[in-house]
Amino acid sequence: MNFPVQQAQGPDRVGQSTAVEQSRAVAEVQAAIYVARQFPRDVGRSRSNMQAACGTMALAEKAFYKFPRAGGAVEGSTIHLAKTLAQSWGNIQYGVSEMRRDDEYRQSEMQAWAWDVEANTRHVLTFIVPHAKFAKGKVEALIDLRDIYENNANNGARRLREAIFAVIPDFFISEAEELCRETLNKGDGKPIEQRIEGAVAVFQKLGVNADRLEQKLGRPRAQWTGADIAQLLITHKSIQRREIAVDEAFPQARITAAEITGKNGGRKQQTPPNDDPWAGEPTK
Incomplete structure (x- = not known):
């Protein structure tokens, strides 16, 4: 008596779409x-x-x-x-x-x-x-x-x-990185004074005044250079890309009780704290 011979089951059949995609990729x-x-x-x-x-x-x-x-x-x-x-x-x-x-x-x-x-x-x-x-x-x-x-x-x-x-x-x-930094330092051909005013105006829209910019760079804006403007531009782009928050990039200076009640005509002295990573070196 003859019994039907069961064929060994081969691998799963590859569909036509899959075969076409594999051939296309190769x-x-x-x-x-x-x-x-x-x-x-x-x-x-x-x-x-x-x-x-x-x-x-x-x-x-x-x-x-x-x-x-x-x-x-x-x-x-x-x-x-x-x-x-x-x-x-x-x-x-x-x-x-x-x-x-x-x-x-x-x-x-x-x-x-x-x-x-x-x-x-x-x-x-x-x-x-x-x-x-x-x-x-x-x-x-x-x-x-x-x-x-x-x-x-x-x-x-x-x-x-x-x-x-x-x-x-x-x-x-x-x-490439060196050339990009040189381009940022030179700017778009505008005078440095005009670039400084432009940077102040742009950050003003973010709620950052000129004092906080000066605190970050460590010198008054009259002494800013093309490299300083380039640094501010990089920070501004990072804020736009939400890589950093405004308060993280430009932390508010902390005021002590002694400074508030000190003999300074009732005015508050805002100085960058020593542990502030964004505060620049004080100008001499």
Whole structure:
């Protein structure tokens, strides 16, 4: 008596759409490598493109960030500068994606990557982003979908910046940062007096008067330089990007009882406290 022979079950069948997408992805990678080999980067042209971009205020004013941390200040280059350098260097692909969102554990698994197609150098960062933020000395859970999206986007941008800088030569990055700082110091061609008045007016809209600006820089505005205006511009952009609060960047001077009741014609003496990380050195 013959019994039917059961065929061994093979792997799950791949759908047509999945097969097409896999083939497309492989072909895209092969095409990128082929084009990069056919049209290798010209370092001289890449530097020219970078220098032209860093010589504009449009990039320079977005090139740096600054925010307080642990009694000091953290500053560096932004994702805006990183993307511009990747475009100038050429033959670089990069991206960031949310791989998985876990609402039960309130976290997202994300990945940021940058790939120098010509040198075949790839830097990948996989990381977990909690759906929470640290505010007012405590951790607050994020519930609103827009807040979660913005939190993931901000964390992804920081990792993407690291990935891009990992595949670009250090000399290229250093030269770009120096040129951007020079552009900020020179400004947009306006006289220094006009730039000072513009800076005071911009911060006045944020509720920061000239006295608090002078306290931060450590000298009266009549002695401000282009570098001082550049520092204020970086701080202003960081406030706009919500990397730092106004009161954190420009803390109010604390007044003691002795100063209030002292023999000073009834006027309050406002001096930067010694433990204030934003207060500059007193002028001599």
